Amino acid sequence: MNLFGMQISVLKGFAGVCLALLTAGFANSASMSSDHSLYEELQGPFDSIEDINTACVGCHNLSESELHDTIHWQWDGKLDVINNYHPNVASNSNACGSCHIGYGLPKNLTGGIEPAAVDCLACHDTSGEYFFSRFHQDGAECTMCHDDGAKALKNQVDEEGYRFKNFSLAEMAQMVGETSVASCGSCHFFDGGADGAKHGDLDSALINATFEMDVHMSAEGANLSCSDCHQTVDHKMAGSLYSFAGPTDDGHVSALKGPQATCVSCHGLAPMKDERLNEHTDTIACETCHIPTYARNGIATKTSWDWSTAGKLARKQKPLIHYDDEGRVTYSSQKGDMSYGEDLTPVYRWFNGEMNYQGVGMSVDPAQLNEINSPQGSAEDGKSKIYPFHQFESQLPYDTATNQLLPIHLAGSDRTAFWNGYQWVDSLQAGADAVGMEFSGEYGFTSTVMSRVINHTVAPAEMALNCNDCHTAPSAMAGIAGLYTPGTNQPGWLTKVGLGIALITLIGVLLHGFLRIIFSYRRK
Template sequence: MDCLVCHDTTGKYKKDPPAAGMPEKDVDLKLVAENVGHSSRATCGACHFNGGGGDAIKHADMSRQLLEPDRNCDVHMGGYDFSCTECHKTRNHKISGRSSSVPVAEGEVTCQQCHSEEPHYCGSLLDHHLNKHAKTLDCNVCHSPVFAKCKATKTWWDWSKAGDKNRKPKKDKYGQPDYDWKKGEFKWEESAVPSYAWDSGYMNRVLIGDKVNINAAVINLTEPVGSIKDPASKITPFKIMKGVQAVDTDNNYIIVPHLFPRDKEDKTAYWKNLDWEKAFEDGMKSVGLAYSGAYRWKETWMYWRLEHEVMPADMALSCVQCHDSLKGEKTCNRCHQDNRDVDFKNIAHKGTDFSFMKSQGRDVEHLIEKTDYINFKALGYKGDPIIHGGRFKKLPMGYKDQ
């Protein structure tokens, strides 16, 4: 990276992909240098929107849509016109923040830094319960109930299918291609329900050269560290980037292939020669690791935390959308005395309006009237905590029968 990556205001500064970070030859460096300024969503997004080699591929909650988003796409950037540095504070050119895929080095960014540990502050009965929820749930469980709602994101990437120049890519219902001869087979999702997992803020990561279990059904390249029994863990929303990659079966590590040709004489780049064996040998040599000559295609998963595309507060999940037990006539008055001045049902049922989102073109029809949204049993509960109790609290005798 160089200064102009972040401080160009012309939009004309471009990197040459195979030139080790050097600018493209036709860039007018004098013009760009004379027009430097503060970073912007455009300069940050030039890299971060394109994680994985294109717009909205790996990151589920970042795409070029965030250059000029509407309020329902992202309330911070669309509602309040936040720049990235509004949250990602910078000191001595060290920019706080991280993704799930890389370890933190320069400081974390959390919702609580602005909104506090008790972010619901109107003083109502509902706020009391929501602040208790904030001790167990990450904010975006409720405030980002779907991911990639501004633009479809890639959720499946099978490298083993690459190399077929005769296969014609087909567009899915989101207008995205299902194939690229260079990269393989794809699947995309839009307005998708996150995968929920317990997260303590730490991640297990597979780095280059780390041993993996090649006999496992799935190899997790990243996965959150957490447990229902850990008070520091919170239920957290993720996009799981699923795919198929090559593993060295003798050395038990993920293979790094050589893809992009270095020059016209390159005889090992896969995108020029379509020879995986040569691409594997050259790629592993470049990272200082041996290639045994034996490989297998394995399914891999990467957990990506959802941090952006936060919806307005009135579009957060409602009580009933998570708690199936509140669907009937018994709602908050299951615990609280009936109060004719308080509409308990309205409190419990008012939440994410998926019907409205559908009318705006979002692919959410299957989410209308959905309950048990985060799947309590999959997270280790016996069922709905309202009926069965929370992770550290037993209900009064006979309560579950009421």
């Protein structure tokens, strides 16, 4: 099999396993109050997925307008910022639209997404096959984002076989139900290039999580679904990287009475029996102790990505692809070099819930590590807490004449898309044109870092950080500005002096006791 054929086979295997993993979770979806298989409007046949949604809104006649006003539709923030995975949205709508809950995205996305037909099944399918059907109907490129774990997952398909029943569009329409971990995960687990790649605390293992993986989502624990915390009002969902409910949102409001996706919504401000531990909640976020490591479900997350090496081709101009021993892509012509990590210790920082995001064209210092986004907060502001973060580094292109980060036009049918022509100047010019940015034609690559707050994969209490993890050296909290941690911050010489005094005192007490015993015998 030639290299291209091998890639297609691998990618098909990956898509198959992704959806096979999802299918298992859909079986546990809560049933809705009506049996949609009885509705005449859903009997079909349907020529396209859009026809299903037309039938849906015939009854759910407010849903479209509600969704048009949500972050899931508008991508508030995402359209205007840059990231260091797939750097920008603006010129890559064909690819980005594969997870969008609507149709007919414009070629260049800037300034918002206009109202159009919604995609009901993206969230409400329970067959486990809809996402696969939509990808193929829309002609999405397999290599867009779901290739980096392909070989490892293809091996699983070969061992376990396919689990699909190949439902028709009408059958899928009749099987709609409430959202589930699997339906949410069909987008949120696999963004960034592979299962668990981007966030580090979201991956397909959560669909059937064990108690050690996540006490909230495990059937052995609270058996929660995503929507139990990310509750909705008129389809507006609580909890977002762009509208984070941070430590200042600390009122004890029950999640049953208000959509607050925070720990204190259910657990309050003093959730522990030991008052000494409860005192820590003034400065330490719950996640800091209760998510001691991440990417610990047996699924690795990406830790670095070097776009500067992308574009190398094999003989006869065929794309290259290299794997590690686990079957993960470590190099591809489309994306360059990538590395992964498992069971990682978070980076800890003060955070008040506000994140400073940079936009397309941000100024960079080529000699420094440039922050794409930066958590805001300090020990002095009175509202920050210490949170755990996943930090991800990437080499991104910038204009050497202006020292501005450049958007990359990656996907599409034209030759200027990098994944078609593998020409940096062409793709960078197309990306700049899409956002109305000047490009000198000269480019280089610079180091960048992104920080993502970690909220999921909460471990059991016995796996949480303990006193010694923070209060003995080396401390997990070492290096955090403005934090004094008893037991770790005193000078080394002071510790030695203290131990010396304690030792001399002990010797004196023992000697005194020994002499008293001797003299008591002499008196007798």
